[in-house]
Amino acid sequence: MSFAVPATLEARLDELTTHYPQKRSASLMFLHALQEHFGHISDEAVEWTARKLGLTPINVHELVTFYPMFRQQPLGKTHVKVCRTLSCALAGSAEVRAHFCEKLGLDAHAHAPQTTADGKFTVEFVECLAACGSAPVVLVNEDLHEKVTAAKADDILRTGK
Amino acid sequence: MPEQFKLILKHVDAPGYTPDIACYMRHGGYEALKLALATAPRDLPDGKKLTPKEVVREDVKASGLRGRGGAGFSAGLKWSFVDRRSGKPIYLICNADESEPGTFKDRQIIHKDPHQLIEGMIISCWANDVKLAYIYIRGEMPKGARLLEQALAEAREKGFLGKNILGSGSDLEIYVHRGAGAYICGEETGLIESLEGKRAYPRIKPPYFPAVLGLYMCPTIVNNVETLCHVKHIVTMGAANYAKLGTPNNTGTRIVSLSGDVQRPGYYEIEVGKVTIGELINDPNFGGGLRSGRSLKAVIPGGSSSKVLKAGEVFKLNRKGADGQMTKVDVPLLDLPYDFDSLQQAGTMSGSSAIIVLDDSRSMVDTLANLSEFYAHESCGQCTPCREGALWLSKGLHRLSHGEGRKEDAAYLSHIAQNIQGRTICAFGEAASWPVLSFVKKFRDEFEAQGAADEEARAKGTGPAHGTRTAASPNKH
Numbered sequence: 162m163s164f165a166v167p168a169t170l171e172a173r174l175d176e177l178t179t180h181y182p183q184k185r186s187a188s189l190m191f192l193h194a195l196q197e198h199f200g201h202i203s204d205e206a207v208e209w210t211a212r213k214l215g216l217t218p219i220n221v222h223e224l225v226t227f228y229p230m231f232r233q234q235p236l237g238k239t240h241v242k243v244c245r246t247l248s249c250a251l252a253g254s255a256e257v258r259a260h261f262c263e264k265l266g267l268d269a270h271a272h273a274p275q276t277t278a279d280g281k282f283t284v285e286f287v288e289c290l291a292a293c294g295s296a297p298v299v300l301v302n303e304d305l306h307e308k309v310t311a312a313k314a315d316d317i318l319r320t321g322k
Numbered sequence: 323m324p325e326q327f328k329l330i331l332k333h334v335d336a337p338g339y340t341p342d343i344a345c346y347m348r349h350g351g352y353e354a355l356k357l358a359l360a361t362a363p364r365d366l367p368d369g370k371k372l373t374p375k376e377v378v379r380e381d382v383k384a385s386g387l388r389g390r391g392g393a394g395f396s397a398g399l400k401w402s403f404v405d406r407r408s409g410k411p412i413y414l415i416c417n418a419d420e421s422e423p424g425t426f427k428d429r430q431i432i433h434k435d436p437h438q439l440i441e442g443m444i445i446s447c448w449a450n451d452v453k454l455a456y457i458y459i460r461g462e463m464p465k466g467a468r469l470l471e472q473a474l475a476e477a478r479e480k481g482f483l484g485k486n487i488l489g490s491g492s493d494l495e496i497y498v499h500r501g502a503g504a505y506i507c508g509e510e511t512g513l514i515e516s517l518e519g520k521r522a523y524p525r526i527k528p529p530y531f532p533a534v535l536g537l538y539m540c541p542t543i544v545n546n547v548e549t550l551c552h553v554k555h556i557v558t559m560g561a562a563n564y565a566k567l568g569t570p571n572n573t574g575t576r577i578v579s580l581s582g583d584v585q586r587p588g589y590y591e592i593e594v595g596k597v598t599i600g601e602l603i604n605d606p607n608f609g610g611g612l613r614s615g616r617s618l619k620a621v622i623p624g625g626s627s628s629k630v631l632k633a634g635e636v637f638k639l640n641r642k643g644a645d646g647q648m649t650k651v652d653v654p655l656l657d658l659p660y661d662f663d664s665l666q667q668a669g670t671m672s673g674s675s676a677i678i679v680l681d682d683s684r685s686m687v688d689t690l691a692n693l694s695e696f697y698a699h700e701s702c703g704q705c706t707p708c709r710e711g712a713l714w715l716s717k718g719l720h721r722l723s724h725g726e727g728r729k730e731d732a733a734y735l736s737h738i739a740q741n742i743q744g745r746t747i748c749a750f751g752e753a754a755s756w757p758v759l760s761f762v763k764k765f766r767d768e769f770e771a772q773g774a775a776d777e778e779a780r781a782k783g784t785g786p787a788h789g790t791r792t793a794a795s796p797n798k799h
């Protein structure tokens with residue numbers, strides 16, 4: 162697979178580096194942008210980022226492995242993040258996650274992210290999403306769904322968002 | 323009847339109020355900035371003269387404003403620690419990482435009234451000679467990040483940011499920086515490392531106090547979103563009037579995030595110390611009470627890291643009597659004023675002002691297991707006691723909440739927690755230990771009974787004494 166960063170994206174990233182007195186600071190913003198574009202952070206993306214920011218690949222790689230939001234493999238088109246932490250758990254988030262897993266034929270007991278064979282959905286448990294007052298909450302790609310019930314979960318599965 | 327006092331949340335959720343600059347300015351937005359820039363120098367009784375910037379800094383100190391991010395430290399005092407003699411640039415970072423479990427107040431400001439934050443930041447930056455500032459927003463708020471970027475662009479266009487702001491001669495740029503899902507980025511030195519493009523490994527204090535050796539080893543101010551918003555209101559109201567809000571040493575208003583077993587979870591802004599924990603839980607203006615047929619079991623009063631309070635506990639609080647003398651008075655849990663000092667005297671903290679309510683249907687073992695899993699997952703891994711200890715705690719609690727407990731688990735858990743706190747680089751060590759120490763101390767019977775029941779079941783060969791659960795869920799099965 163060829164790795165090519167479109168010129169417009171590269172221009173946007175070049176502008177980003179001007180926000181910081183030291184280019185290295187732009188690393189996380191680079192990785193977010195690349196992940197948004199390519200779906201995950203490949204080795205090429207790590208090397209490209211390192212080259213752009215005057216770093217060695219390990220400087221970038223250690224970020225990808227430290228920050229939970231970055232992923233090294235492609236995940237499903239719809240990424241369902243169910244909050245696992247206390248307020249959501251009190252409101253039944255374990256049951257919500259189990260519902261997603263059962264409907265998608267995934268293992269309801271596994272903790273790590275799981276992706277359906279057709280690549281449509283990834284389901285995972287994440288920690289507190291700062292919306293505990295409307296628990297249980299689920300982040301579907303960029304959209305926050307609050308007070309999620311089985312019916313709302315089914316809507317998410319039907320529409321993919 | 324106790325009521326909300328909406329200073330920061332005045333426009334949040336108001337019908338027709340939108341996050342754009344036009345709406346903000348229709349509601350008096352950026353007037354505080356103009357007021358601040360027009361501050362007159364002040365002559366002090368001792369003959370000293372304060373520059374306009376010093377006046378604003380002094381006013382923030384005099385207002386009594388305490389940080390809303392967790393530690394409750396005086397904002398004005400923190401600003402006064404900034405090393406101004408080094409000649410290095412001074413940076414300001416807005417901590418918008420909002421990741422302490424139970425907390426969801428900054429989210430409201432960021433998404434519904436971003437210009438209020440930006441105005442507070444511009445004033446704070448101007449007063450502290452800051453020319454470059456960042457908003458560090460947690461990665462899971464991509465929409466919030468875009469809203470802030472949009473708002474910053476609008477402010478730039480109006481001349482509130484950039485070169486020579488409103489002809490003041492001061493320059494300022496503010497940029498949005500996104501985190502990527504790590505709780506430890508909320509800790510200010512971890513945040514700084516992260517903003518430098520590294521793993522968010524907290525730095526040891528001393529010597530790395532941000533006010534001296536912060537971002538790029540330059541003096542740096544780190545303040546919470548809500549703290550920076552208050553600065554705007556201090557300028558508008560004047561320090562003395564602001565300090566009349568709330569209670570002595572606990573001035574102003576504060577947004578409380580209320581969640582868990584109440585009828586009306588949500589965010590409520592109160593005058594600090596003017597509303598009690600009981601009112602927050604039970605009053606129809608706030609939590610509206612527990613679910614029907616339930617009684618209170620425990621309150622986590624200041625985010626998941628704060629020590630738990632048990633229903634029925636009575637605390638000894640210092641109170642000034644009519645004669646001006648300090649005396650100790652007995653205050654029951656529900657009558658505790660919700661403020662910094664009362665909660666500290668009750669042996670816990672108001673932390674990020676997030677209250678999580680637990681009713682009598684909840685298992686304290688399972689609840690703690692859920693929290694400990696969070697800390698095991700979020701330890702940055704630098705310090706051995708924290709990295710290993712947080713994991714042991716979580717594993718021990720997982721066993722205990724899955725029918726594989728032992729009688730001595732209560733003692734075992736406390737022992738581990740005691741060996742984490744005070745032995746780590748950052749306060750995460752305490753954050754991971756305090757829930758364990760307080761849960762086990764105050765609900766020891768429940769922990770021991772569960773361990774004993776498991777042992778008995780094993781001896782009889784009847785299997786787990788209680789149902790097994792997938793991932794720690796505090797619901798009884």
Ligand SMILES: Cc1cc2nc3c(=O)[nH]c(=O)nc-3n(C[C@H](O)[C@H](O)[C@H](O)COP(=O)(O)O)c2cc1C
Pocket residue numbers: 388389390391392393394395397417418419420421422505506507508509510511544545546547549550748749750753
């Ligand atoms: C483990 C840990 C996590 C923290 N998370 C946050 C956070 O999410 N948001 C925040 O504002 N402060 C957080 N803090 C507190 C910050 O370190 C810092 O004290 C605060 O941002 C200072 O701002 P303030 O003085 O305005 O409260 C955290 C502290 C620790 C030890």
Ligand code: SF4
Pocket residue numbers: 506523524700701702703704705706708709746747748749750751
């Ligand atoms: S106490 Fe924990 S989170 Fe803090 S620096 Fe040490 S290992 Fe990291």
Ligand code: FES
Pocket residue numbers: 244245246247248249250288289290291292293296298423424425
């Ligand atoms: S606990 Fe789920 S959003 Fe906070």
